[in-house]
Amino acid sequence: MAVLAQNLSRGAPRWLARHETLLAAILVVALVILGSFNERFLTIDNLLNQGRLMTEVGLIALPMTFVIVTGGIDLSVGSIVGLCAITLGYSWKTFGFPLPLAILFAIAVGGLAGFVNGLLITRIRVPPLIMTIATLALYRGLAEGVSQAHSVRGYPEWFFFVGQGQWLGVPTQLWILLVAIVVAGVALDRTTFGRTLYAIGANETAARFSGLSVDRVKLIVYSLSGLMAGVSAWVLVSRVTTTRSDMGIGYELDVIAAVVLGGTSIFGGSGTIWGTAIGLAMIQLLKNGLALTGVKGDATIVVIGAVLIASVLIASSLQRRREYGA
Amino acid sequence: MNAKLMTTVASAILAMTLATAGARAADHWDGGDDLAVNPLACGAGPAAPAAAQPYDGGQATGAPDKAGKPITLVDVPKLIGIGYFNATSKGIQDAAKELGNVTATTDGPTEAKIDEQIKFIDNYITRGVDGILFAANDPVAIAPVLKKALSKGIHVVGYDANSTPDAREWFVNQSPFNGIAKAMIDSMAKEIGEDKSFAIVTSTFTTPNQARWIAEMQAYAAKCHPKLKWLETVEAQEDNVLSFNQATTLINKYGDKLSGLFGMTSVATPASAEAVTKAKLCGKVAVVGLATPNAMKPYVNAGCVKSVVLWNPVDLGYAATYVMRAVVDGKLKPGATSVDAGKLGKLNVINGSEILLGAPFIFDKSNINTFDF
Numbered sequence: 001m002a003v004l005a006q007n008l009s010r011g012a013p014r015w016l017a018r019h020e021t022l023l024a025a026i027l028v029v030a031l032v033i034l035g036s037f038n039e040r041f042l043t044i045d046n047l048l049n050q051g052r053l054m055t056e057v058g059l060i061a062l063p064m065t066f067v068i069v070t071g072g073i074d075l076s077v078g079s080i081v082g083l084c085a086i087t088l089g090y091s092w093k094t095f096g097f098p099l100p101l102a103i104l105f106a107i108a109v110g111g112l113a114g115f116v117n118g119l120l121i122t123r124i125r126v127p128p129l130i131m132t133i134a135t136l137a138l139y140r141g142l143a144e145g146v147s148q149a150h151s152v153r154g155y156p157e158w159f160f161f162v163g164q165g166q167w168l169g170v171p172t173q174l175w176i177l178l179v180a181i182v183v184a185g186v187a188l189d190r191t192t193f194g195r196t197l198y199a200i201g202a203n204e205t206a207a208r209f210s211g212l213s214v215d216r217v218k219l220i221v222y223s224l225s226g227l228m229a230g231v232s233a234w235v236l237v238s239r240v241t242t243t244r245s246d247m248g249i250g251y252e253l254d255v256i257a258a259v260v261l262g263g264t265s266i267f268g269g270s271g272t273i274w275g276t277a278i279g280l281a282m283i284q285l286l287k288n289g290l291a292l293t294g295v296k297g298d299a300t301i302v303v304i305g306a307v308l309i310a311s312v313l314i315a316s317s318l319q320r321r322r323e324y325g326a
Numbered sequence: 327m328n329a330k331l332m333t334t335v336a337s338a339i340l341a342m343t344l345a346t347a348g349a350r351a352a353d354h355w356d357g358g359d360d361l362a363v364n365p366l367a368c369g370a371g372p373a374a375p376a377a378a379q380p381y382d383g384g385q386a387t388g389a390p391d392k393a394g395k396p397i398t399l400v401d402v403p404k405l406i407g408i409g410y411f412n413a414t415s416k417g418i419q420d421a422a423k424e425l426g427n428v429t430a431t432t433d434g435p436t437e438a439k440i441d442e443q444i445k446f447i448d449n450y451i452t453r454g455v456d457g458i459l460f461a462a463n464d465p466v467a468i469a470p471v472l473k474k475a476l477s478k479g480i481h482v483v484g485y486d487a488n489s490t491p492d493a494r495e496w497f498v499n500q501s502p503f504n505g506i507a508k509a510m511i512d513s514m515a516k517e518i519g520e521d522k523s524f525a526i527v528t529s530t531f532t533t534p535n536q537a538r539w540i541a542e543m544q545a546y547a548a549k550c551h552p553k554l555k556w557l558e559t560v561e562a563q564e565d566n567v568l569s570f571n572q573a574t575t576l577i578n579k580y581g582d583k584l585s586g587l588f589g590m591t592s593v594a595t596p597a598s599a600e601a602v603t604k605a606k607l608c609g610k611v612a613v614v615g616l617a618t619p620n621a622m623k624p625y626v627n628a629g630c631v632k633s634v635v636l637w638n639p640v641d642l643g644y645a646a647t648y649v650m651r652a653v654v655d656g657k658l659k660p661g662a663t664s665v666d667a668g669k670l671g672k673l674n675v676i677n678g679s680e681i682l683l684g685a686p687f688i689f690d691k692s693n694i695n696t697f698d699f
Contacts, residue, residue, distance in 0.1 A: 291453070
């Protein structure tokens with residue numbers, strides 16, 4: 001009996017795998033059911049298009065998984081998207097940067113915005129929740145201040161390749177997302193950096209005493225979060241062909257929902273990129289499938305909320321079984 | 327480090343950002359886009375008809391011929407669940423019932439977000455409908471998805487808020503921006519006099535319609551009422567409490583200098599009227615604005631507000647549905663000069679590919695109680 005219990009508690013990674021397996025199974029079942037209601041749902045065309053639409057949120061969900069694994073949170077990502085979009089548009093149109101440079105500059109501004117979050121969180125020990133609520137307002141205010149109600153339009157045709165074009169039949173931005181998922185997944189699963197994130201989330205004090213450079217890793221993680229929000233802004237501007245200061249409003253909630261649905265514990269210490277990817281696909285496809293089946297928008301968000309609650313219940317009951325069971 | 331202190335500092339930063347985001351002095355307004363302002367002629371009388379322009383809308387490619395046959399439409403407004411778009415939706419249903427061969431559903435985001443609206447339209451393209459009616463949250467951002475609809479043979483007609491012309495076939499214009507601006511400024515000048523001061527409560531400086539109206543109001547006031555003084559324009563989202571607070575702040579800040587308030591949204595106007603009522607300044611501070619009659623009845627009946635400017639949103643939805651039917655039936659083709667819109671009679675084509683609903687309507691004490699929306 002004792003051996004069995006030991007085996008079970010040592011099987012933590014296996015439990016994590018089980019949560020994702022379960023989620024993937026639910027996803028497949030949901031796909032089949034929704035597909036049987038509407039023949040236009042399970043088509044390559046529609047699925048690829050949904051991939052296109054979920055890329056912006058997906059790109060931010062990857063570093064957000066890192067952040068939440070360390071026991072932190074970043075609520076400012078939606079505002080960073082707005083700030084980067086405005087930076088892109090203004091540095092190109094008003095300051096006369098060549099467009100490729102403007103794109104890089106916007107992404108760098110995103111990284112800087114994340115770096116500022118990380119700096120204050122690690123150096124002055126502002127709780128991440130409060131710090132990023134403050135910058136949620138601050139960065140949005142900057143975006144509105146710079147843009148002064150103007151939207152930037154009239155981008156050249158080549159600029160739309162990322163947001164509207166395709167490569168080998170797959171939407172361009174979906175390639176970016178897929179590569180980012182693999183890189184982030186390997187980084188979290190297989191590197192010292194990834195192990196450090198889990199260690200910080202499980203017990204920050206212990207991680208410090210173990211000689212891990214907790215602050216530096218956190219700084220990297222929040223900077224990455226801002227940087228990816230910048231990339232997301234680039235993809236979004238390219239997809240919708242215009243720049244407005246209200247872009248990305250509410251993204252933080254979509255992103256966190258995908259991460260948490262994917263099995264990452266909001267208290268830190270556990271979670272995977274693969275889970276986040278499944279969570280992301282699940283929310284997007286549920287919304288799309290329900291819409292195609294004729295469920296209206298307001299009812300769809302109720303279903304999404306119910307699915308989130310159910311998944312958290314399943315996850316916590318699995319965890320209890322792991323801790324007290326056998 | 328003292329975490330509590332930093333929390334306080336962070337909250338202070340937050341409060342400051344929120345507080346500073348909302349006001350802007352009356353410098354130059356250009357409507358948030360690159361279009362030129364076009365103020366109407368001063369004084370009463372109908373505007374001279376604009377010169378005919380060539381058709382500049384798009385075309386649905388390979389649309390099946392469904393002339394006279396039943397069609398399914400979807401209506402995607404800026405957002406759902408507010409009085410204004412409930413009214414346009416009612417107009418769409420009225421027209422559908424009258425026509426008999428149109429099935430229409432209204433569906434859209436619960437918040438006015440551009441990318442949410444795009445996703446809704448995208449889903450309906452996949453699902454397959456015969457026509458899409460829309461009110462755009464952003465004229466350019468919505469264009470790619472509308473062009474996609476056109477390319478799949480789906481007819482596209484806009485109302486209330488336009489897209490770029492080539493992304494839809496027709497747009498039902500409730501009232502040209504300069505017409506609304508003229509009605510607003512003329513009403514204000516009539517109520518407070520030519521040499522007084524006013525302030526504006528709007529939604530945000532980025533909202534396309536509001537930004538455009540303000541730009542046109544500035545141009546028209548400069549041309550026809552040059553002595554009117556413009557004090558300040560404040561943002562209040564489309565939020566009741568915030569609008570009331572902003573209007574109250576303006577009243578306290580300017581005191582006797584303030585003679586009039588403009589409300590630019592259906593939320594800001596009643597909230598401004600409420601603020602004036604609470605400050606016991608009825609008759610001293612005039613409120614003129616865009617609003618639905620139901621929200622304004624108490625203030626108009628009490629004599630605190632004299633003019634409410636708007637078009638009839640039920641008619642707007644109704645006209646959009648008739649326009650769509652005419653497009654599907656092949657009765658409204660590029661180059662047409664008018665279209666038959668049921669009980670509204672013939673509506674004229676303006677600006678190449680827009681259908682004009684009519685001049686703005688001014689609700690006052692004598693007529694407001696006959697409307698219910």
